[in-house]
Amino acid sequence: MESNTARILDGKALAQKIQQELRSRIEQLTQTADRPPGLAVLMVGDNPASAAYVRNKERACQKLGIASFGRHFTADTPQEELHRAIDELNRDDRVDGILVQLPLPEGLDPVPLIYQIDPDKDADGLHPVNLGRLLRGEPGLRSCTPAGVMRLLEEYQIDLRGKHAVVIGRSILVGKPISLMLLARDATVTMAHSRTPDLTALTREADILIVAVGRPELIDESAVKPGAAVIDVGINRVTDYFGKSRLTGDVLFDSVKNVAGYVTPVPGGVGPMTVTMLMYNTVLSYCRTLGVEL
Numbered sequence: 480m481e482s483n484t485a486r487i488l489d490g491k492a493l494a495q496k497i498q499q500e501l502r503s504r505i506e507q508l509t510q511t512a513d514r515p516p517g518l519a520v521l522m523v524g525d526n527p528a529s530a531a532y533v534r535n536k537e538r539a540c541q542k543l544g545i546a547s548f549g550r551h552f553t554a555d556t557p558q559e560e561l562h563r564a565i566d567e568l569n570r571d572d573r574v575d576g577i578l579v580q581l582p583l584p585e586g587l588d589p590v591p592l593i594y595q596i597d598p599d600k601d602a603d604g605l606h607p608v609n610l611g612r613l614l615r616g617e618p619g620l621r622s623c624t625p626a627g628v629m630r631l632l633e634e635y636q637i638d639l640r641g642k643h644a645v646v647i648g649r650s651i652l653v654g655k656p657i658s659l660m661l662l663a664r665d666a667t668v669t670m671a672h673s674r675t676p677d678l679t680a681l682t683r684e685a686d687i688l689i690v691a692v693g694r695p696e697l698i699d700e701s702a703v704k705p706g707a708a709v710i711d712v713g714i715n716r717v718t719d720y721f722g723k724s725r726l727t728g729d730v731l732f733d734s735v736k737n738v739a740g741y742v743t744p745v746p747g748g749v750g751p752m753t754v755t756m757l758m759y760n761t762v763l764s765y766c767r768t769l770g771v772e773l
């Protein structure tokens with residue numbers, strides 16, 4: 480039998496490279512600027528996954544020389560108090576980026592909070608103004624995970640023009656914005672979701688397959704076109720055969736690598752790129768405030 484091993488899209492390595500570039504640029508700018516870039520992460524409640532991501536973000540800030548203005552609220556915090564916190568951060572000149580860690584605990588509505596963030600400080604790219612800019616093809620702050628996926632595809636010079644891209648998942652955080660970005664690069668885009676019949680027949684037609692569902696092992700080699708680029712956005716914490724907890728994506732990596740041309744690992748694929756694009760957006764807002772190019 481012919482054997483094939485996909486090229487691994489190393490998100491961790493690319494994330495490190497971009498973070499190094501950002502770090503140098505920050506170092507350079509802070510020689511004359513009166514302050515470093517600043518990022519505020521609002522975390523509500525004690526969801527352990529959220530807490531882990533927030534720690535990753537704070538660690539990245541520290542490494543790059545970005546000031547962290549993290550704020551942690553208990554799960555019973557009233558919505559109004561969160562609105563006041565965002566209002567303060569909007570007016571705080573030390574803060575270039577603001578993000579509300581999702582999901583919020585039951586009873587809190589993230590949508591009006593996101594609407595309240597100053598669009599120029601919207602490091603997550605989730606404010607309707609920034610989503611509208613993406614839809615229109617105008618410059619603006621871009622959602623971090625989709626932007627990270629696009630950077631990864633660019634780094635490995637994966638051709639998108641005229642290619643069939645299938646995106647599984649249609650969330651406002653991942654699936655929808657990724658679809659728009661692929662479209663802007665002249666891919667022919669199909670968006671799939673839980674109501675899509677015969678998903679496998681569709682994914683087998685994909686030159687580029689983006690999986691953003693949150694279901695471990697949804698995609699194995701039988702669902703992949705030979706030579707395709709497979710991007711696994713899913714992050715699932717599962718308990719393995721030995722009772723040990725580990726992180727896995729939506730793609731059965733060891734199976735898919737036999738047919739795909741390219742595949743992202745989890746961990747070490749899209750996750751580190753998401754964190755890096757958050758840093759990138761924060762530095763981009765900072766540069767805009769200083770009136771310099773990134």
Ligand SMILES: NC(=O)C1=CN([C@@H]2O[C@H](COP(=O)(O)OP(=O)(O)OC[C@H]3O[C@@H](n4cnc5c(N)ncnc54)[C@H](OP(=O)(O)O)[C@@H]3O)[C@@H](O)[C@H]2O)C=CC1
Nearest residue numbers: 624648649650653672673691692693712713714749750753
């Ligand atoms: N690596 C990273 O940096 C990030 C990873 N993630 C991870 O990505 C995954 C998706 O996140 P997110 O978009 O926020 O999740 P959501 O739960 O908001 O969306 C999941 C999407 O998957 C679709 N779906 C569910 N089941 C199926 C199925 N069996 N077949 C086809 N489609 C299905 C849903 O369809 P429908 O709309 O019909 O319900 C929905 O559109 C999660 O694992 C999350 O943890 C998220 C953000 C960043």
Ligand SMILES: Nc1nc(=O)c2c([nH]1)NC[C@@H]1CN(c3ccc(C(=O)N[C@@H](CCC(=O)O)C(=O)O)cc3)C=[N+]21
Nearest residue numbers: 531532535579580581582603714746747748750751753
């Ligand atoms: N407002 C908002 N913006 C987000 O971007 C957002 C969010 N809310 N809520 C949750 C999801 C999930 N997410 C991840 C971030 C980093 C990793 C990450 O660093 N992953 C590492 C490993 C992490 C680990 O080992 O725990 C990796 O895949 O290699 C993963 C997932 C951002 N999200």
Ligand SMILES: [Mg+2]
Nearest residue numbers: 745748749750
């Ligand atoms: Mg990953």
